Amino acid sequence: MEVNRRQFFKLSAAQVGASSLVAMGFSPAEALAEVRQYKLLGARETRNTCTYCSVGCGLILYSLGDGAKNAKAEIMHIEGDPDHPVSRGSLCPKGAGLLDFIHSPKRLKYPEVREAGSNEWKRISWHDAIHRIAKHMKADRDANVLDKNADGVPLNRWLTTAMLTASAGSNETGIITQKFLRSLGIIATDAQARVCHGPTVSALASTFGRGAMTNSWVDIKNADFILVMGGNAAEAHPVGFKWAIEAKKTRGTKLIVVDPRYNRTAAVSDLYMPIRAGADIPFLGGVINWLIAHDKIHWEYVKAYTNASFIVGEGFGFEEGLFSGYDEAKGKYDRSSWAYELDADGNAKTDPTLQHPRCVWNLMKAHFARYTPEVVTNLCGTPVEGFLEVCKQLGETARPDKVGTILYALGWTQHTVGAQNIRTMAMIQLLLGNMGMPGGGVNALRGHSNIQGLSDLGLLSTALPGYLTLPNEKDHPDYASYIAKTTPKALQPNQFNYWSNTPKFFVSLMKWFWGDKASADNNWGFDWLPKWDKLYDVLHIVELMHQGKMNGFIVQGFNPLASFPDATKVTQAFSKLKYMVIIDPIATETSTFWQNHGESHDVNPADIHTEVFRLPSTCFAEEDGAIVSSARWLQWHWKGADAPGEAKGDNEIIGELFNTLRQMYLQEGGKVAEPILNVAWNYRDPNAPSAEELAREMNGKALADLPDPKEAGKFLAKKGEQLPGFAALQDDGSTSCACWIFSGSWTQAGNQMARRDNTDTGLGNTPGWSWAWPANRRILYNRASCNPAGAPWDPTRKLIGWNGEKWAGADIPDFKADAGPDSGMNPFIMNPEGVARLFCTDKLADGPFPEHYEPMESPIGTNPLHPKVVSSPAVRIFKTDRERLGTHKEFPYVGTTYRLTEHFQFWTKSVLLNAIAQPEQFVEIGEALAKEKGIVQGDTVKVSSKRGFIKAKAVVTKRLMALQVNGQTVHQIGIPLHWGWEGVAQKGYLTNSLPPAVGDCNTQTPEYKSFLVNLEKA
């Protein structure tokens, strides 16, 4: 009996009071009760796409008013679009909180300037802002643009102002920015791809021909086995991960996670295996060795569709950790020996029996023989039984009727060996015959909503749209040499070798750049393009700023102070600039790098003389346009409401800035003015090119009637019409196209990216929903899902097949549609070999096969495989950055940074709903290390590296285990990256104060995933 006297009276008294009210007639209506009224009945619905990661979830924006002119639309609710084939109405915690992003108190509303040495923002007009910026730019360009080199090669190279472009901006913003940048001669430019998936492009393109996620999100449901390694799909891509869970539920699929941390993906896995950060190549190399040793190889596939039988030239070798051709003085490889032996016709020699000692198969077998299970365990710290279980599960998929997939992200890219991590997995998938298969592939999960688009649009230092390269000063001094060196010759007979069409892509691009000014006589304006000498990636840009060699920095939708490594150095670098321009919807730490924030950012504003302009831009909900999901879908979105205050669209900001500059060059003249004056800028409102105009330009149009070569009297397109696809492109100036791989996205039939037919044509394919590059193909290399005779390897997984006349099926064939099985044409149509590369010849800077090298900061300080070559010999590191590396003696623990599912980069700390869900900076520490250091749950700790420190709350967990590596105990510390001083969450330190400024050998993507730190109780 728990009712005491007091309780009895309280209960009774309340009952008396309440019932008395009823008795007195106050509440009969309330007593019946109603639910809250449904709030959306009359609200206007606008379709949009989530602006965070690249799953590309469909959104419905609900706004006040029904669209009537007199009603001011205000977005009051956002939820998932149930028709969307990938998200099916779901949104992750970031997407579900988008309302608070749009209405964040940190949204920028007016142009502002922070004058040199000042400690405050001052509101200015758009006119003043644009004119002051244009003056800075022109003065800097006039003083520093390089006209010609000693050989008279026109350079148009302006290196003293850099620009970063926005991964959440639309394709349309991206392409107009590309035009803006290159006409000005800017090559010190980069996008977020550099700090995230650069190595993916490098690795996948060098293996398969294209650098993108090979399959689609929904297709993950077709997998029999899913490995999540080098990524954390459940946390970083929760809605895409839906399809991994679907596979588990409907196919009984096994899911294995290999990661330094037992993370939220591991929470729903069948098996979790720990691994030391930075030891992925030993693990995956060990898998290759095991597959070969246990004959778990899809032999027919490997022999037909890979270069296993190709013979490598005599000069190739690998010894003591070095491939042939290493130049120690330069710290670079001469890659000429990493090549096939060619016959008299220029074709690679092959040995289909795989007996030749120098055929790729035998070289590969020998190379990975060193990666025994013991070596794997010794380097990775992974229990051997767990490693063998992964091998076994993967090995099962060597059967034609079993398919496995890999989901990875930055856990593999952000290493000095980033591209090679991915290469190793790509090789495994080839050996197992899982490429081109539904439920297979190498699935690079891109991080930002349009970073795939920005990569596609060539918004990287040395790129042009559609994965064309920007001309290099030495290699491509003129048009003829550019075309000769960028157009590959087939290395086997009868291959499609699609890059042989490079001249068509390039000339059409030039016609877009320069319009009528580009003609055969002036080599299509080739001389006006900037010519590069070196790669100006973000690490290089910061180094030049730090040396005082840069004056200006335009930052469009990027937060480099938080995103780049070694934040202390970055702050010093920014402080040496004359001017900085921020274009962003929200306040970033970069924009206030001159403010003092105590020990987390201890600067003196008076000492910083950089003029900082901050221009408010629209966000996704306030503009039309398309963004490209990780699965290469170009999805159109529509504006739901006006931007706050005076914020403008990015196209408008770039348009006004460009026209102001061009006007100045017209009126005052200036150095290397030709490209600026000649660039085609024929938009209805030159100050605000519309999304529709720009989207149509990316598809391309006919500048003259294009006769159909197959049928006399018919035309591929008539003059002025939108092109049907890239097959119609010409190299004679009769077509214009801003991005050849996007050709087909806005045809004469209209905007294909806006299509919303979600009919499943089989295996979860929805070709009527939006549009995917290339040519609306959803699964890349899908010809390889069939055997050489044209029948599916697995009849239950038929994606396409040869019907006697052409290839057809649930997906668009990624192949020449009428090239039958007897044509000898092979599935990897972008490779001159026609097959995929186990040995990637000279495509990568650090070797044709992957090899394990320690991170630049190694916890074991040696490389047991070859102690003389510890870390990668092909690393580029600046002197000042090398001096800032620590050793395991001073900094004994491995630090690894990552994203949490509640947050997106550095944006959502400005979003109240997400700040509530994960409010404060923390680090994750294993129980053993915490005990050693006397740290308990919730303590504040200090994590420091050679470069800086952070203070954060301690999450002490069983999920980080101490590992035994090379005879010593290695503790790893998990460091989520989301904090700073701008936002509505608890203020925190910039995580990137910790990692070193050194990147992947091929792409310079920083090594955020494995560096050395120390730990103490604060």
Place this chain on the structure above:
Amino acid sequence: MALQSLDITRRSASPTASPQARKTIEIAKLIDVSTCIGCKACQVACSEWNDIREEVGHNIGVYDNPTDLSADAWTVMRFAEEESNGKLEWLIRKDGCMHCADPGCLKACPSPGAIIQYSNGIVDFHQENCIGCGYCISGCPFNVPRISKKDNKAYKCTMCSDRVSVGQEPACVKTCPTGAIQFGSKEDMKDVAATRVADLKTRGYANAGLYDPQGVGGTHVMYVLHHADKPEQYSGLPKDPAISTTVQLWKGWLKPLATIGIAAAGLFGFFHYITVGPNRPDDDDEHAAANPAAKQEDKA
């Protein structure tokens, strides 16, 4: 509008019986813990839809945030690291109202119409009628309702009764990235659960099962658990929840007894006042004494 679409089965402390003629579908939300990634999308979608925002808190050394349910946080994820048979598991449970078939909160509530049970199974709080006494909290075997500091009224998950009333699923269900939260008729949800349990058994979870506790008559929020034999592992999910003795007593023989007692006390007070004059009430009986209308109570 909503009155027509959601029929009421029971109302707290109400004198008249609810209409019982119409039968509607009994609905349920199924939370499959084995496919939950703890992403908190449900938390965020809940707050967004329901226009509530908890204060920005602090990290206390775990992933749980907000750290507890509140009047402004109607569902929270609870994370538990458990080791069994040498295998580490991170058991993540979405906590919130279970929408019991036999709701302790409704039984305990003394305010007419403040707590309603719809015929589809949803148990909803109607704040206009709430007097903030907190009895729903003592009545709840899952410790779910919370009193708001702003308006002294009780709040909890409504199962998005406003959405369900127009035929939609709750906000948390719709948003759930992995489909760990599902919604439908209770019958269908039990079938879905059975399929999931069978899958889990093939993956080595011999004790996988459905959590639909009969001590509260079953619930309209059910869990699929890998370890249905040990629900406490999931951040203290009660093994055999039941309505507390206090509330059972109150609804049983104690209530009429108390009513008579209080009526008598009221009458006594009234006459005492008239005949003797004002008295200084002691702490325990101040409410009762302050209310001379208590004599009406016997009609309740």
